[in-house]
Structures are given as structure tokens and as C-alpha cells.
Amino acid sequence: MRYIARVEVSLKPGHSDPEGETTRDSLKELNYPVRDVRVSKVYTILLEASSIKEAEEQVEEMSRRLLANPVKDDYRISVEEAR
Amino acid sequence: MRYIARVEVSLKPGHSDPEGETTRDSLKELNYPVRDVRVSKVYTILLEASSIKEAEEQVEEMSRRLLANPVKDDYRISVEEAR
Structure with a gap:
């Protein structure tokens, strides 16, 4: 059987997110009323x-061994049958 | 009012995904029965x-102007009130 998994890897709270900060600053420069931006990654x-x-x-x-860094990342998995 | 938006940016079908390919190859080397991996990004x-x-x-x-590249990316937005 074939399955499709989604693994969303995000930084644990308190870890700095340089990509999110850069994105927030760019959006602010364009005058968007943005307070905070966090970036996470989804593996399908x-x-x-x-x-x-x-x-x-x-x-x-896989998530523990390769996709997420246990020191700084949280991850969330969902799996469903592939159509 | 404050709102939380999630923007998921993924490559359009047919566009090559080098990060996904590298991840797939690494997982295969670890003997996981993986057929394909695609990587997308979520801005919160x-x-x-x-x-x-x-x-x-x-x-x-914001998605059109900064977060997604209209040539190669699709994006999906959801917005809810911040608690």
C-alpha cells in the first residue's frame, strides 16, 4: 500500500528564527502591520x-533521525492512504 | 484586532524540487521505502x-508580493482570529 505523510517541522518556542525575522522586517518595510513571522517546513x-x-x-x-533536529525542532505528523 | 495567518507555499506541479530530491535520496540510503518527497514552506x-x-x-x-514566486509557486492561505 502507498501512503502520503505530511511532516511539519517548526522551531521550538524560544528558538530564534532568522528567516522569520527577515521576512517580518521585509513585510514591515512594505508597510504591512505585521507583528511576528515564524517559518516552518512541510515534507510531503x-x-x-x-x-x-x-x-x-x-x-x-524518519522525522527523528533525519527531518527534525531534536534540540531545536518540534514536528507534527499526519499520514493517510494515497489515492 | 489581531489575526494569525498561515501561508503554505509549495512548488507548482512539474517544477523540480532539489531539496525534496535530496531528502528522498537520504531517506532511501537509510533504507526507507520512500517514493517521492516534496518540500513546502509555511509562514505563520x-x-x-x-x-x-x-x-x-x-x-x-503579501503572498503575491513577497512570500510566493508566481512563476513557480502555489500558495494556500488560512486566517483566524488570534487568541
Whole structure:
């Protein structure tokens, strides 16, 4: 079976986000009333697995090992069957 | 009023995604049964506006002007009142 996983990796609260700060400053220079900007990344992964449970476990492991940095990142996973 | 907007910027179909390809190759080297990876970016923006309609219009304009590249990116916006 094929599954589609979405992994959203964002900085933990309190960690500085230079890309977000630069984006906020650029938007302010264009006169938008922006207070704060945070940037996160979404990995959309097409994978094979024998069940949704196995797919979720694999994606959890990928996230821990490769996609997120446990020191500074949080991540959120969702998995569904691919159509 | 304060609003929180989420803008997800992703590559249009058919545009190559070097970061996604590198991530896919790294996951394959770790023996994960991954077919494809696409990477997108989410901007979470805290802004001031007088109504949700105004907030949506502002964020639509920011996306067009600064956050997304109209040649290669799609974007999807959602806005809600900040608590």
C-alpha cells in the first residue's frame, strides 16, 4: 500500500528564527502591520508500507533521525492512504 | 484586532524540487521505502487588521508580493482570529 505523510517541522518556542525575522522586517518595510513571522517546513512523503500503523511508525522514525533536529525542532505528523 | 495567518507555499506541479530530491535520496540510503518527497514552506504571521476580511486581503497581497514566486509557486492561505 502507498501512503502520503505530511511532516511539519517548526522551531521550538524560544528558538530564534532568522528567516522569520527577515521576512517580518521585509513585510514591515512594505508597510504591512505585521507583528511576528515564524517559518516552518512541510515534507510531503509518498511511501510504501503494509499498514497505516507501519507507515506512521516509519515516518516517526524518519522525522527523528533525519527531518527534525531534536534540540531545536518540534514536528507534527499526519499520514493517510494515497489515492 | 489581531489575526494569525498561515501561508503554505509549495512548488507548482512539474517544477523540480532539489531539496525534496535530496531528502528522498537520504531517506532511501537509510533504507526507507520512500517514493517521492516534496518540500513546502509555511509562514505563520501575526498581524493587525480591522476585520478578518481585511486580514485575508492583506495576507493575499503579501503572498503575491513577497512570500510566493508566481512563476513557480502555489500558495494556500488560512486566517483566524488570534487568541
